[in-house]
Amino acid sequence: MDIFTFDMAGLAGFLLTLVRVSCIVFLMPFYGGEYIPIQVKAAFCLILTMAIWPHLALPGSALPAHPIGIALLLLGELILGLLLGLCVYFIFTGIQTGGEIMGFQMGFTMMTLADPMSGTQVSVTSHLLYMVTFLIFLSLDGHLHLLRALADSFVLIPPGGLRVADSLAENVLELSAGMFILAVKVAAPVIASLFMAELTLALMGRAAPQMNLLTMGFPIKIAVGFFFIGVLFSTLALRMEDIIIGLKPMFDHVMMMAR
Secondary structure: OOOOOOOHHHHHHHHHHHHHHHHHHHHOOOOOOOOOOHHHHHHHHHHHHHHHHHHOOOOHHHOOOOHHHHHHHHHHHHHHHHHHHHHHHHHHHHHHHHHHHHHHHHOOOOOEEEOOOOOOEEEHHHHHHHHHHHHHHHHOOHHHHHHHHHHHHHHHOOOOOOOOOHHHHHHHHHHHHHHHHHHHHHHHHHHHHHHHHHHHHHHHHHHOOOOOHHHHHHHHHHHHHHHHHHHHHHHHHHHHHHHHHOHHHHHHHHHHHOO
C-alpha cells in the first residue's frame, strides 16, 4: 500500500487502524497513564498507526458503500480495541485489588493516597504493589511485548474483520473472573501470615489479660505484613514473567474468538 495515495479504501484502513490502536494504547498501564499528556498519547497513536497501516491489506471491495456500514466498521474496531486493552488492564487491576485486600487486613483502610497512574485514591499497599509490578513489567520489556501483540492482532483480524459471538463475551467474563483469582493469589501469603499473627495475639491475650494487645497489635500486624510483602516480590517477578510470555497467546485466543 502506498502511504502517499489516500484513496477511500486506504483512508478507511487508516481510520480503522487508528481506532484500534488508540483504544488499546489509552487502556494500557504504561502508555495510557494519567500522567502522560493526551497530546503525547495522541501523537504516539498516530506514529504507531503509520507504522502498522502500510502493511495492511484492505481491498476496496471490502469497504461498505453506505456511511452506516463504515460507522459499523469503526464501532467494531472500537470494541476490539477495548477488549484487547481490557485483557491487560485486568492483570494490573487484579494485582492492585490484591494490594487493597492486604491493606484492609493490615489496618490501612483509612490511609489512602492519590495514584498518579490512574488518578484514583488507593491504599498504601495497593500503590506499592502496583508500582513494583509496573517496574518489573518494564524491566522485562513487557511494554514491547504489548506492541508486538498489538501488531500481530492485525494479522489475525484485519480492519473490519470483527465477528461478535457468544464465545467472545464468555471469554471476557472469564478474564474478568481471573482478575479476582489473581488478587486472591497475590494476597493469600500476607493474609495467612496476618491470620497467624492475630491468632498469636489472641493466645497472648488469653495467657496475659493485663497486656494492652490493642496497642501492640497494630505495629505487629504492619511489620508482619510488610515483611511478607517483601518476600512476595520475588514470587511476583516470576509471576510477571509468565504473564508477559502469555500476553501474545492471550491476545491470539481473544482474536480467535472474534474471527
